[in-house]
Amino acid sequence: MPQQTAPPGRRDRKKQQTRQALIAAALRLVDERGLDHVTVEDIAEAADVSPRTFFNYFATKDEAITGDQFVDDHETRERFLRVPREVPTVRALLLALEPLLTVMEADHELWLLRFRVMDANPALIAGLIGRSAAVERELVTAIALRLGVSPEDTYPQLTAAVAGAALRTAVMRWAAAGGTPSLVELAREAFDLLAHGLTDPTPTIKDNR
Amino acid sequence: MPQQTAPPGRRDRKKQQTRQALIAAALRLVDERGLDHVTVEDIAEAADVSPRTFFNYFATKDEAITGDQFVDDHETRERFLRVPREVPTVRALLLALEPLLTVMEADHELWLLRFRVMDANPALIAGLIGRSAAVERELVTAIALRLGVSPEDTYPQLTAAVAGAALRTAVMRWAAAGGTPSLVELAREAFDLLAHGLTDPTPTIKDNR
DNA sequence: GTGATTTTTGCAGGCCGTGCAAACTTTTAT
DNA sequence: ATAAAAGTTTGCACGGCCTGCAAAAATCAC
Secondary structure: OOOOOOOOOOOHHHHHHHHHHHHHHHHHHHHOOOOHOOHHHHHHHHHHHOOOHHHHOOOOOOHHHHHHOOOOHHHHHHHHHHHOOOOHHHHHHHHHHHHHHHHHHHHHHHHHHHHHHHOOOOHHHHHHHHHHHHHHHHHHHHHHHOOOOOOOHHHHHHHHHHHHHHHHHHHHHHHOOOOOHHHHHHHHHHHHHOOOOOOOOOOOOOOOO | OOOOOOOOHHHHHHHHHHHHHHEEEEEEEEHOHHHHHHHHHHHHHHHHOOHEEEEEEOHHHHHHHHOOOOOOOHHHHHHHHHOOOOOOHHHHHHHHHHHHHHHHHHHHHHHHHHHHHHHHHHHHHHHHHHHHHHHHHHHHHHHHHHHHOOOHHHHHHHHHHHHHHHHHHHHHHHHHHHOOOOHHHHHHHHHHHHHOOOOOOOOOOOOOO
């Protein structure tokens, strides 16, 4: 084997191009007009393909906008299980997620737009969360496995759900703020708050540790 | 005013009847055949109304199954704000939610079936969560108000999202277990874990406080 | 009973998403 | 180069969800 990844031929290049065009068109149009005033036909037209082709790339209109998977279940699970056992679960989850966040920040242009559009069209958030339910289920078993408890226990299920919520919050805040505090920082802040039991903040006085 | 609630006439009684019939039909059919193998027409037929009438009662097929609102935003918000300031936020949220859970337990037959059906048809969960996003937004402002911080801060947003996740977990576990540990107990367990920072459980040895 | 109000229903229509088979393009082998 | 194989795009037909509108039917108020 000369190289692990064979150089993609013209065919795959064209596919990627079409995919990008569809995503870009979808985001632009929905950003301009709102979700309800954009049809799949509009998107296909703007990307210069037939409406039928749209569905060769995405199972749903929403998927072109939100992205099919915003965390890769398998990779994340693996990374989580590789974290040394001494590290507490919540911290281990953060560590397992961080590479992902870094990748998103590298593509911040795309993701900021995506989340801005989602924020403006709440119907999309449901779909996003729904799709992340698959990841959550993976996480439940991974957490249970790592701790040696049953996946039916409260702890794994609660922790997976809560971590998902924390991640979502961090990402939405990142997008709302336009990307100024880094996503990794925001996530760390969220997970730290979690690990401290969400103790109430003191309004006026800031306690630095 | 002789009484606060005027006795409902035949008209309102019939409406309630139709509504119940539609919900019951929807749940029964989807439970039997799965979400994809039940059409609105089927449900309407089983409830003995026209398909068009179905949409006079529910905005969506899913809504007849999941219920339009599984927590009442306004009531919960009020209750939350009435909890004395000394009570920490997480605990106050639990207190504000408990009456709701009690109501659900009173109707456990309906709710257990509902959540069983949702568990079997993940597409429904997305919708459920999506609809609870409205509640979450209410909670964010309520938490911020109570603490005297900005609704843009991390704490209110994170806490609202996390509380929602914890509530959802409790309810799903309650349904999965068939209602044996009481819903209120499960919710308390979840919120206690939250307040303790999700510290890792010890697998074999149980520590009772 | 009569008229006003509300609910139900049918109808037409737009959009989403899918299966299928024909046309087309790229790749592979000769 | 040429032909066969493999993969992609497209059109067509169809079922299902959901909406607006106006006519018909039921209920209510007098």
